[in-house]
Amino acid sequence: MKTGRPIAQSRRMFSNRLMLVACLGATTIAVLVLSALLITIAIEGTGALTWSFMTSFASRKPEQAGILAPLMGSVWVCAICAIVAIPVGIGTAIYLEEYARRSRIKSLIQLNISNLSGVPSIVYGILALVAFVRFFGIRTADDAWTFGNAESIFYLQIPFGPSVIAGGLTLALVVLPIMIISSQEALRSVPQSLRQAALALGSTQWQVVWHVTLPAALPTIMTGAILSMSRAIGEAAPLLVIGGFLLVFQTPANLMSDFTVLPLQIYNWAGRPQSDFHKIAAAAIIVQLVVLLTFNTIAIIIRQKLQRPLQS
Amino acid sequence: MEQPTTTSTSHAHSGSSTIGASMTLRIDTAIEMQSLSAWYSKNQVLHAIDLDIAAKQVCAFIGPSGCGKSTLLRWLNRMNDTIPGARATGKIALHGVSLLDSALDVVDLRRRVGMVFQKPNPFPKSIFDNVAFGPRLHRIYSRTDLEELVEQSLRASALWDEVKDRLTSSALGLSGGQQQRLCIARAIAVGPELLLMDEPCSALDPRSTASIEELIRELRATYTIVIVTHNMQQASRVSDTTAFFYEGKLVETGPTDVLFTTPKERRTEDYVTGRFG
Numbered sequence: 001m002k003t004g005r006p007i008a009q010s011r012r013m014f015s016n017r018l019m020l021v022a023c024l025g026a027t028t029i030a031v032l033v034l035s036a037l038l039i040t041i042a043i044e045g046t047g048a049l050t051w052s053f054m055t056s057f058a059s060r061k062p063e064q065a066g067i068l069a070p071l072m073g074s075v076w077v078c079a080i081c082a083i084v085a086i087p088v089g090i091g092t093a094i095y096l097e098e099y100a101r102r103s104r105i106k107s108l109i110q111l112n113i114s115n116l117s118g119v120p121s122i123v124y125g126i127l128a129l130v131a132f133v134r135f136f137g138i139r140t141a142d143d144a145w146t147f148g149n150a151e152s153i154f155y156l157q158i159p160f161g162p163s164v165i166a167g168g169l170t171l172a173l174v175v176l177p178i179m180i181i182s183s184q185e186a187l188r189s190v191p192q193s194l195r196q197a198a199l200a201l202g203s204t205q206w207q208v209v210w211h212v213t214l215p216a217a218l219p220t221i222m223t224g225a226i227l228s229m230s231r232a233i234g235e236a237a238p239l240l241v242i243g244g245f246l247l248v249f250q251t252p253a254n255l256m257s258d259f260t261v262l263p264l265q266i267y268n269w270a271g272r273p274q275s276d277f278h279k280i281a282a283a284a285i286i287v288q289l290v291v292l293l294t295f296n297t298i299a300i301i302i303r304q305k306l307q308r309p310l311q312s
Numbered sequence: 313m314e315q316p317t318t319t320s321t322s323h324a325h326s327g328s329s330t331i332g333a334s335m336t337l338r339i340d341t342a343i344e345m346q347s348l349s350a351w352y353s354k355n356q357v358l359h360a361i362d363l364d365i366a367a368k369q370v371c372a373f374i375g376p377s378g379c380g381k382s383t384l385l386r387w388l389n390r391m392n393d394t395i396p397g398a399r400a401t402g403k404i405a406l407h408g409v410s411l412l413d414s415a416l417d418v419v420d421l422r423r424r425v426g427m428v429f430q431k432p433n434p435f436p437k438s439i440f441d442n443v444a445f446g447p448r449l450h451r452i453y454s455r456t457d458l459e460e461l462v463e464q465s466l467r468a469s470a471l472w473d474e475v476k477d478r479l480t481s482s483a484l485g486l487s488g489g490q491q492q493r494l495c496i497a498r499a500i501a502v503g504p505e506l507l508l509m510d511e512p513c514s515a516l517d518p519r520s521t522a523s524i525e526e527l528i529r530e531l532r533a534t535y536t537i538v539i540v541t542h543n544m545q546q547a548s549r550v551s552d553t554t555a556f557f558y559e560g561k562l563v564e565t566g567p568t569d570v571l572f573t574t575p576k577e578r579r580t581e582d583y584v585t586g587r588f589g
Contacts (some may be wrong), residue, residue, distance in 0.1 A: 101396065193433040197495070200391060201446040202423035211445070216436055220386055 040122050041289075045282030048275055053283060057249045058265070062276035067284050070265035072251035073164070074233060080168025081175060081232050086225050088172075089179025093221075096180075097187040097207050117177035125238030128170035133242050135159035155254040162243030165255040170242055171232040178231065182224030186217040219306040226299040230292050236263035342367035343388065348402035352395065357383050359560045360402070365553075370528060370537045372547035372568065376555035376583065381540045384557070385508050388538065389425040390418045406506065422449055423454070424454050426535075428497030430511045432491035434498070435481035439466075439475050442483045442494055459502060461509040468534075469497035470527050489520020496527065500535070505533065508552035509539040513546065516565055535581060544584060548572050556580050 058065025100106045130136060139145060139159055147156040160166040190213050198208040216222075239261055247268075248260045262267075262284060269281035316358045318452075343365040350358035357380045371379035383392065390411060393400040404411040411421065432506070434442050443462045447453060453461065460473040462479070469491040475486070483494055492512060495530055499507060504509045513521040528537060528550050541547050547554055548568055555565040555575075564571065564580045 169355065191433075193429065193431065194435060196391065196394070196429065197433045198445070199394065200389060200422055200427035200429075201449060201498065202419050202421075203449055204419055207449055211449075212435060311330075 041282050041285050042277055045286045048280045048283035049286060058247060062280055065280055067265060069248045069251055070260045070262045073259035074261045076164045076252045077167040078229055078232055080165060081171035082229060084172040085175045085179050089176055090183050090221060092180045093183030093187055094209055097184050110312050113177050117181060121174045121235055122237040122241060124170055124173045125241030129242050132160045132169050133162055153254050155256050157256050163256045164252045164259045166242050167239050167259055170238050171235055174235060174238060175228040175232050179228050183221050186220035187213060190216045219302060223299045223303045226295055230295040233291060234263055236267060239264060248295040311312060342407060344405045346403040348404055350387060350400040353397035357560050361562050363555055363562055363565060367536045369552040370532050370539060370550055372551035372554045373540045373557060373581040374544060374554060378480050379557040380560040381557050382510055385510055385540050388508055389422050389427055423502050424504050425506045425508060426502060426504035428495050428499055428509045428512045430490060431515045432495050433489050434494050436484055438480045439483050440479040443497050443501050446498060465497040465501040468500055469493045471497055489516050489523060492516060492524060505538045511540055511542060544570045
């Protein structure tokens with residue numbers, strides 16, 4: 001048997017040390033950059049963070065400007081996104097995981113969904129512009145179909161135009177592939193033995209899904225939903241394309257209202273030459289980060305608390 | 313084609329059959345299998361099985377790994393339907409109802425045939441909800457009726473005294489042996505005629521195994537039981553009749569004591585005495 005040549009102990013120890021230093025260095029750089037960003041924003045923005053800032057509308061004077069309109073706009077748009085994307089995403093995941101048989105078509109669908117999750121979100125904005133805002137040109141804004149009256153929340157016009165509902169549906173498109181994939185992962189993590197037990201008791205396929213698989217997968221699905229929403233809150237590009245960026249002086253009143261969202265307002269203010277606007281942009285960024293952090297923390301808490309073991 | 317050797321007649325539909333020299337017993341047949349063959353895609357796993365299983369008795373399927381006994385068990389409640397590529401030819405009848413009929417209501421069949429798996433698999437729900445799960449699928453019950461049913465099932469599986477004060481706590485907090493008894497309670501809550509058990513004690517410690525074997529002996533009075541086991545001593549302790557399988561064929565079947573002491577086939581003797589397997 002060949003025995004080879006010895007490697008010097010000192011050489012091995014040196015390589016070991018070197019890699020440790022390199023990894024530590026990389027971590028330090030990452031932490032420093034992040035800290036620098038956060039500290040800069042904090043310094044710039046904390047001064048402007050007042051209650052009146054949160055409750056007033058935009059204005060030409062930076063001292064009087066507030067984020068009420070974009071804040072409510074974000075709430076509306078994300079609510080619509082959630083109402084559309086979460087059920088559709090979970091339903092698709094249930095079909096793909098529990099019902100569809102392995103076939104070429106299913107593999108194709110699966111591949112396309114994975115691809116879509118990597119598409120830059122501005123592409124969805126362009127798609128939404130044609131499909132939701134202009135409705136493929138079937139009708140023009142002057143000659144629109146109208147549903148309901150302008151006093152109710154559910155006032156709708158087709159084409160949607162640059163409205164809150166168009167914004168919500170755009171974000172739903174962005175978020176749907178992520179929602180589907182994370183729900184599928186959640187369903188896949190339910191052990192097959194539980195499904196077998198339910199089937200052996202005489203369940204139909206739907207009863208297995210509704211009574212056993214879905215409840216077991218629900219904490220993970222909810223975590224995925226919350227993370228999808230935190231992605232949606234930060235989206236600016238697709239909403240810019242569909243026309244969400246207007247100087248808006250009211251909160252949305254119904255589905256057809258004009259709107260703006262927090263990222264767009266930040267973009268607006270940060271782009272102004274006056275430095276006072278930069279300060280309130282920084283304040284708005286702080287609000288955005290706090291919302292994002294809250295969402296992510298809720299997701300983590302849910303995952304910790306509700307994730308009971310599925311098997312002993 | 314090899315004919316399986318039967319060391320005593322257990323075929324009678326509703327006539328009498330002689331076991332031993334001086335006893336005459338009336339035996340009803342619960343399951344009849346004729347020329348049953350089964351495949352997973354191209355791979356044939358069962359070859360022309362002819363076997364009758366008597367009602368309200370325990371029948372053990374024994375044999376080395378891969379001989380097809382679990383597959384055969386899973387055809388008895390059509391659980392192989394969940395495996396793509398699984399198919400069978402021949403005839404299986406449960407109390408006269410043909411099981412391989414494509415028009416068969418499989419969901420109803422699985423209500424009539426209960427199954428207990430190798431590794432205990434209680435749902436991540438409360439003990440009460442686990443036992444009530446099966447009945448709630450098929451019928452609507454009032455709260456008191458359901459509580460009574462749950463209590464009956466837990467008493468029948470010798471678990472009631474240990475859990476009666478914590479029915480709402482999670483089933484996953486029980487020990488392995490308790491969980492398996494819970495799974496048995498869950499299976500019998502639906503009121504099946506036939507209980508299938510796929511190596512129910514192989515994941516349990518000896519004390520739990522002993523309590524479950526005792527439970528099986530008690531359940532025999534109400535249910536027909538088919539148990540797949542790797543453990544020959546368990547088969548001899550627990551079953552009335554035994555069927556020995558080898559490489560997908562039924563080699564020999566008969567009353568347990570006869571099969572273990574004076575088997576007819578050489579291969580049976582070799583397996584039973586531990587020369588292989």
